[in-house]
Amino acid sequence: MYYISAPPGASNAFTRHMTLIERYLFRQILGPILAAVAALAAVALLSQGLRGLDLIVERGQSAWILIKVTALALPQLMTMILPIGVFVGALLSLNRLHTEQEIVVCFAGGMSRWRVISPAVRIAVFAALIALAVNIWVQPLASRTMREQLYSARTDLAATLVKEGEFVQASKGLTVYTQSIDQNGLLKNLFISVAGEDGQTVYTAQEGRITKNEGKPVLLMRYGSSQEFAKNGVLNFLSFDEYAFDLSPYMKNDVYLRYKTSDRWLHELFFPNLQDQWEQRDQLKLLAEGHARLSAPLYNITFMALALAAVVGGGFSRVGYGRRIAGAAGIAAVTRIVGFGILAACEDSAWLNILQYLVPAVTAWFAFRALFRQRVNRYVPVASDQGALMPSAS
Known part of the structure; x- marks a missing residue:
């Protein structure tokens, strides 16, 4: 390998150049993810709105009440919508970048694999933090408000x-x-x-x-x-x-307001009121919901890791990456279904709650392992005596 000395400041210029590329990759990946999340949210709102039509047909409520109840149900759906949107948007953007050889150019320019995938990982971490904040604060607030609105509609004498x-x-x-x-x-x-x-x-x-x-x-x-x-x-x-x-x-005296597990604050899930007969009976169910609130955001990182492993984890292919993408999609679906199954099992056994964290974490570990196991051939940029960047020969 030939080593050519670089003038002062050349290393900093190369670092700034890499930062610009990472920002470009960040924008290119973020756009399709936001579009995918928005599309899935629109479908979820439409489905929820159709389910809530009985508020107008049977309860005589206004369209504004239907819109309000539908919008309040969205935070609870974000647990499923956000990871899927991250996965679909990342696959679309990464597949386009790899097919158009932009990622190949990044490797050829001397960027490490971590620097190429770091924008996507940052987006996944941001999505996980947003999902965590929604699960801890936004969802219980919205669910409580929706439950009170539905209770008001059921007990509305003018409508009944x-x-x-x-x-x-x-x-x-x-x-x-x-x-x-x-x-x-x-x-x-x-x-x-x-x-x-x-x-x-x-x-x-x-x-x-x-x-x-x-x-x-x-x-x-x-x-x-x-x-x-x-x-x-x-x-x-x-x-x-x-x-x-x-x-x-x-008036229907048997109709009373009771908050469900999805309406409870996090501290109410982990520390229920054992004086209440219902909370004492469903203590394991409340505990499982609490751990699900904390573990569900991990699926954003897991699904991003699967998308990266499917596209970036293999060699360049001019015919596309349909087989690898289909495999990653299958693994993602199985992982989420297993997660739902474990959540149901945790309602009977408290020790199984640890699996709610292990399933997404282990899947992400295998995805990153497959991603970094693949070696890439690239040129390492160095600077000549005149300051020009040249590839090294080995």
Whole structure:
């Protein structure tokens, strides 16, 4: 090998040159990853929105409530979306860079394998940190808000007891009909029938509104009348300008707000309230969810390592890397499925939680091992006496 002395500052210039190349690779890889994540998020939001259509069809909620509930479900889906987006985007960008021989030029220019893949690894680490932050703080906050919104929709008396142009039969012999409901929630031309042990009472009113009186839900009716038919055949008739009909006896008392495991904060998962019967019974389930929150971000690094091993880990090929990419995709799918299986098994045995970390970590180790085991032939840039960079001969 020929060694040619370099003038002062040549080494720094070469380092700056390499930094520019790494920035270029970073941008080229980041763009497709962001596009893939955005596309997967759009599909997930569409699927979640279709599942939530019952809020409008059955619960009579507005489209804004549907949009809000759908958006609040996205942080929980990010655990699956982000690693897949990283894998797909990295494969697309790396395959293009390798096919167009840009990565080959980087190796020929003297860049080490680590410096070539370091931009992709940085992106994977950033994705893992973002996923970790979402799992610890954003997901429980969004899930709690969504659960409260769904609870409010299920217990919304205006939606469950009143439907425009329909006779709605509730529990305890209550039947409600309204001809129309305006945008402000004002009910027009009301008809209410209450069947009890002492007889039947019928209320009619020109308008009404569901509100609260002393903390209790009431139907405030105006300009109407009531007819009470007793069992002894007596008819009592009463007209009124305003009458408050108590709705609290007809509320579903069995519906109450309970946060699921996905709604809990991290400290609530690892340190549950053992005084609560439900948390004491599902202590292992809460523990498994807590470890899943911490281990799931590792799949971003694992899937990036598999993408790098599939494209950069082998020699250059003009016919493409379809077989290696298909193999990496299969390994990624099996790894994630095994991870889900281990999560389910951890609900019965606490010691299995260690496998939630080992599965992505071991897969990433094998991927990086295969990546660095492949040797590359390259020229090592050195500088001549005049400062020009020249390849060495060996």
